[in-house]
Structure formats: C-alpha cells, structure tokens
Amino acid sequence: MSVIRDFVLPDLGEGLTESEIVTWRVAVGDAVALNQIIADVETAKAIVELPSPFAGTVAKLYAEPGVTVNVGERIVAFEVDDGAVGEAGMDVPAPGEGSADPGASSDSGVSGPSGLAGGEGDTMRAAPAPDAPEPNLVGYGAKDEGTGRPVRRAHAHAASTPVEPRPPSPVEVVETGAIGERLRSTPPVRKLARGLGVDLGTVTGTGADGLITRDDVLAVATGTAGAGALVSTGSTGGDGSAGGDGSTGGDGSAGVARSGSAERETRTPIRSVRKLTAAAMVQSAFTAPHVTEFLTVDVTRTMELLAALKEDRAFSDIHVNILTVVAKAVCVAVTRTPSLNAHWDDAAQEIVQYHYVNLGIAAATPRGLLVPNIKDADALDLAGLVSALAKLTQTARAGKTPPADLEGGTISITNIGVFGIDAGTPILNPGEAGILAMGAVRREPREFRGGIALRDIVTLSLSFDHRLVDGEQGSRFLADVGSILAEPGRVLTMV
Numbered sequence: 045m046s047v048i049r050d051f052v053l054p055d056l057g058e059g060l061t062e063s064e065i066v067t068w069r070v071a072v073g074d075a076v077a078l079n080q081i082i083a084d085v086e087t088a089k090a091i092v093e094l095p096s097p098f099a100g101t102v103a104k105l106y107a108e109p110g111v112t113v114n115v116g117e118r119i120v121a122f123e124v125d126d127g128a129v130g131e132a133g134m135d136v137p138a139p140g141e142g143s144a145d146p147g148a149s150s151d152s153g154v155s156g157p158s159g160l161a162g163g164e165g166d167t168m169r170a171a172p173a174p175d176a177p178e179p180n181l182v183g184y185g186a187k188d189e190g191t192g193r194p195v196r197r198a199h200a201h202a203a204s205t206p207v208e209p210r211p212p213s214p215v216e217v218v219e220t221g222a223i224g225e226r227l228r229s230t231p232p233v234r235k236l237a238r239g240l241g242v243d244l245g246t247v248t249g250t251g252a253d254g255l256i257t258r259d260d261v262l263a264v265a266t267g268t269a270g271a272g273a274l275v276s277t278g279s280t281g282g283d284g285s286a287g288g289d290g291s292t293g294g295d296g297s298a299g300v301a302r303s304g305s306a307e308r309e310t311r312t313p314i315r316s317v318r319k320l321t322a323a324a325m326v327q328s329a330f331t332a333p334h335v336t337e338f339l340t341v342d343v344t345r346t347m348e349l350l351a352a353l354k355e356d357r358a359f360s361d362i363h364v365n366i367l368t369v370v371a372k373a374v375c376v377a378v379t380r381t382p383s384l385n386a387h388w389d390d391a392a393q394e395i396v397q398y399h400y401v402n403l404g405i406a407a408a409t410p411r412g413l414l415v416p417n418i419k420d421a422d423a424l425d426l427a428g429l430v431s432a433l434a435k436l437t438q439t440a441r442a443g444k445t446p447p448a449d450l451e452g453g454t455i456s457i458t459n460i461g462v463f464g465i466d467a468g469t470p471i472l473n474p475g476e477a478g479i480l481a482m483g484a485v486r487r488e489p490r491e492f493r494g495g496i497a498l499r500d501i502v503t504l505s506l507s508f509d510h511r512l513v514d515g516e517q518g519s520r521f522l523a524d525v526g527s528i529l530a531e532p533g534r535v536l537t538m539v
Contacts, residue, residue, distance in 0.1 A: 045126045050118045051097055056087055056447075063087045064112045065119065074102045082120065085113075086411070090450065091443045100124035112313070233258050240265040328474045332388070332509040336469040337518055341526040343485060344500045349532050359427075366502075367405075367459050368429050369529065370482050374457060375401050375422040376538050377524040383513045384478040384521050385454050395512065404456030404473055405433065407440040415473055416445050417453035461485060467503040477512040480525065481505040502529070 053063060063085040070082045078099040085092050104121040107113050233256055237244050242264050249256035346369055353359045378385040378401060387396040403421035407414050416439070418424070418432045439445050456473050461484035470481045483503040490499040506522045513521075528535050 046100075046123050047126050048103055049098055049100070049122045049124050051120050051122065053085070053113050053115050053117055053119050055115050056085075056092060062112050062114045063092070065107045065109050066091060067109050068105055070096075070102050072102050072105060076100065076102060076122070086443075087447070090445050090447050091411075092447075096122070098122045098124045233261055237261045324474050325471050328472045331390075331474070332472055333511060334469070334472065334507050335510045335513075335515065335518065336505055336507045337515075337522055338467055339504045339506075339522050339526045341502055341504060341529050342490060342499050343502050343529045346529050346532055347485070347500045362427050362430050364426055364430055366485060366529075367457070367482065368426060368433060369532070370457060370480070370525070371403060371405075371418075371421065371429050371433065372426060373525045373528040373535070374455065374480060375403065376528060376535055377521050378455060379422070380524055380538060381517050381521040383517050384508060386477045386512050387454070387475050388477070388509060388511050398454045400454070402452050402454045404453035404476070404479075405436055406456060406458035407437060409440050409443065411443055414440050414445055414450065415453060415456055416440055416449040417456070419452070455479070457482060461502065467505045470505060470507045472507055472509060476509075478506060478508045478518075478521070480522075481507075504529075 056063060066084040066086045068083050070076055070080075076082060076096045076099065078097075079095045081093045082096045082102075083094045085094050100122040101124075102120060103123040106118045106120060113119055234244065236242075236258060237247070240261065242261050244256060244261075247256050247260050247264050250260055251257045343366065346366060350364055350366065350369070353362075353364050382397060385398045385401060387398070389396050400420050401422035402417040402419050404415040404417040407416065416436050418429070418436060421429065421432070424432060436445075436449070439449075453473055453476055455476055456479040458470050458479060458481045460468055460470075460481050464484050466483040466486070468481050468483075470479045472479050481504070483505070485500050485502045487498050488501045489496050490501065492499060504522060504526060506518060506525075508518045508521075524538065528538070
C-alpha cells in the first residue's frame with residue numbers, strides 16, 4: 045500500500061529561518077531514490093543541495109522556484125511504499141500533524157509557523173516508526189541504520205486508491221467582521237495587503253475557490269480592480285505569491301508597472317545574501333567603533349617579483365598575483381601585531397586572541413557580496429595561497445560556497461582595485477578586528493633616486509575596531525604590510 049509523506053523545509057543550521065527554492069531537480073511523477081538531490085535552496089549564506097528523505101514518487105511540489113519558504117513549511121510530498129516508511133530514517137511529518145496546535149513542534153524538531161493547516165484533507169498518512177531516528181542535518185542525507193533490509197521504492201504509478209493532493213501552499217481562513225464571510229488568502233498576500241493598506245474584506249478573490257491572490261490585492265491598491273490583469277514584472281505562483289525574476293517574491297514585495305505607461309520603479313524583495321549582508325553591516329557599523337587609515341605604497345619591486353615568477357619553471361603552473369602577495373603579507377604582519385587578529389566577545393566580556401589566521405576574501409558574486417575565508421591561511425606558502433584563492437573564488441562565483449566557509453573568519457581583505465578604485469573605508473566583518481582594502485595598481489611618475497620615474501603605486505586602506513586595536517597598533521600593522529609590498533625581501537626580517 046502506498047501512502048503520502050510530506051517533507052518540510054528542515055533547519056539548515058547557522059540560525060537561518062528561511063530559504064528560497066532556487067530550482068527543483070525533480071517533477072511530479074518522478075521516481076526518486078533515498079538521498080537523491082531533489083532541489084537547490086538558497087539561504088542567506090549559500091546555495092544548499094537538498095537530499096530526498098524518502099525513496100518513492102514525487103506526488104506534489106508545494107513551492108515554485110523563486111518562492112521563499114520558512115523552516116517547517118511543507119515543500120514536497122512523496123508517495124512511498126508503506127513498508128519503506130521509517131526504514132529511510134527520515135520520516136518527517138507535516139507541521140501540526142498529531143497536534144491540535146498548528147505551531148507545535150513536529151517530529152522533525154522544527155516548529156511550524158502559525159497558520160499552517162497540518163493534517164487537513166483526506167491524504168493518507170502512515171504513523172512514524174517508533175524507533176525511527178531523528179532527521180539528519182541537511183546535506184548529509186538520511187541515516188543508514190544498517191538493518192540489512194533493502195529500502196523498497198514506490199512505483200512511479202499512482203496508487204490504486206486515488207490520493208487527494210494537498211493545497212499548493214498554506215492557506216489561512218480569515219474571519220471578516222464587516223461582511224461575515226470567511227476569506228481565504230496566503231501569508232505573502234496578507235503581508236502585501238498590510239503593506240499597501242488594503243483591507244482584504246474589500247477584495248474579491250479570483251483564485252481557486254475564491255482564494256485572494258496577489259493580483260487581486262494589487263488591483264484594489266492601484267484602482268484597477270475589474271479592469272483586467274495587472275501588468276507585473278514578476279511571474280505569479282499558484283498561491284498568489286510571486287517569484288521568478290527576482291522583482292517579486294514570496295515575501296509579498298511587488299514590482300508593479302502601471303498599465304499603459306512606462307515602468308517608473310521596481311521593487312525587489314530583500315532576502316538571501318543581500319538581507320544578511322545588510323544586517324551584518326548595520327551591526328558592525330553601529331557596534332564596533334571604526335577607524336580607517338591609508339597608506340600609499342610603491343609596489344614596483346613586488347610587480348617585478350611577479351614578472352620573474354612567471355618565468356620561473358617552478359611557478360609555471362602557478363599564477364601568483366598581487367592579491368596573493370597581499371594575503372601573505374597580511375598573514376605575516378598579524379604575527380607582529382596580533383591585536384588585528386582578535387575578537388571582542390561582548391556577551392562573555394572577553395577578548396579572544398586567535399593564534400591562527402582564517403583569512404576572509406571579499407567576493408562579488410551574482411548573489412551579492414560574500415566573504416568566504418581560507419582556513420589556516422598563515423600555514424600556507426605562496427603556492428598554497430594561490431590554490432586556495434582560486435578555489436574560493438570559483439566556488440563563490442558558482443554560488444556553491446558552503447556555510448562553513450563563511451564562518452570563523454579572523455581578518456579580511458577586499459580587493460576594490462579590480463573595479464578601478466584607489467581607496468575606501470571598508471566596514472568590518474562582524475566579529476573581526478580588521479579589514480584591509482587594496483586599491484588599483486597604477487603606473488605613476490614618482491621621485492626615484494633623485495629623479496622622476498614611472499612607478500607602480502597602490503593605496504592600502506585599513507579599517508579596524510578601536511576597542512581592540514589602538515592607533516599605534518593599526519599603524520604598525522599597515523606599515524608592515526606596506527614594507528613587504530615595497531621590498532618583498534624584507535619579509536625575511538619579520539619571520
């Protein structure tokens with residue numbers, strides 16, 4: 045006998061409470077194996093591959109790509125063989141199942157948001173196995189308990205008994221005192237209505253069974269109700285929330301183009317990397333007292349060294365650039381000024397001094413600004429740093445940076461020179477004491493050995509937390525980095 049099992053968005057760790065469905069790798073009717081990747085979901089920190097907790101057939105997808113889903117909300121339903129339930133080790137009930145309180149914790153260990161109607165409908169469900177283990181962390185798949193029994197996979201056919209599909213998204217029934225009817229809408233649509241000041245009691249739902257959709261709310265807000273469909277810059281999902289090109293999304297933010305006129309504005313949901321970056325920068329700017337110092341350095345000797353390395357057979361396959369040298373210089377300089385490699389723990393009222401360097405490298409990616417870090421960068425030579433930087437950059441640009449690489453940084457570098465910028469005042473990564481901005485290398489006329497010569501010049505900008513780093517310490521650190529870049533051989537006197 046086949047039964048339907050819902051899979052809710054699991055807790056992805058790192059304190060994240062929501063994720064956006066980037067893409068589904070399966071479709072309704074597809075047969076899937078245990079731990080097969082079924083979707084890519086985007087958190088505020090990374091894109092994560094979501095494994096299937098069951099072996100069976102995909103019965104329903106509850107969220108369209110581009111929609112943001114809260115932890116604990118249903119995202120997919122599986123039709124599974126009754127005998128295989130529990131053997132997969134990932135029997136995750138829908139929120140509210142087995143509890144009268146919709147917000148009660150489910151067996152998966154995550155709390156479902158209020159308004160989720162778990163257990164509704166005539167869907168057949170199997171009771172959880174009494175000894176079924178707790179769900180494993182996302183990314184690691186279901187646990188194999190080593191029972192020796194093969195997991196039986198459901199057939200791709202429908203069960204002999206028709207199974208009624210669940211609604212595509214949680215729909216809350218709202219009582220309206222004005223007209224005494226019970227209006228149906230979704231959380232994103234209600235949020236949009238609140239933001240636009242629209243009373244849902246005045247909106248006529250055009251969705252299935254009178255469901256109030258996003259377009260219904262926008263039509264009332266813009267005075268075009270009954271005048272046809274509203275032109276929108278985003279695609280609309282079946283629950284009335286929008287997604288697709290990023291101009292509209294499941295949080296109810298809308299991008300609206302007025303009918304018959306050119307688009308004057310676009311509204312984009314604040315989510316994922318942009319949301320986390322904004323919160324982190326506000327926290328940093330208003331928590332740590334920033335000080336920024338600048339140093340202009342003649343890096344001609346470093347550029348000559350890089351040119352020589354290109355001709356060296358030992359470095360024929362290793363493309364060392366100035367960022368690599370700056371990274372090495374920072375690792376050397378913090379050993380002489382360790383206060384730049386520390387953390388102010390306000391909760392514990394302690395200063396944490398790191399004896400290793402997890403070097404953060406700011407990377408501009410299609411998802412926004414990320415600062416993954418190279419673990420134990422101080423233990424790497426130039427060749428090791430080249431390899432680590434290349435891997436870090438490629439992974440970030442592909443959107444595959446794992447959350448672990450975004451945590452635990454101790455000091456950072458941002459290369460604003462690639463954009464042709466000479467200097468700036470970088471904001472500290474939260475929890476770090478220093479960040480160095482490297483400007484563009486420019487060929488400029490300078491005084492040299494009593495005459496004028498064209499030299500390679502770069503400006504370094506160092507921001508530091510004045511609670512941890514005094515002006516003298518910050519200046520010494522910046523001077524050490526500058527000295528290494530001006531005379532690379534001088535590093536021999538510092539180690």
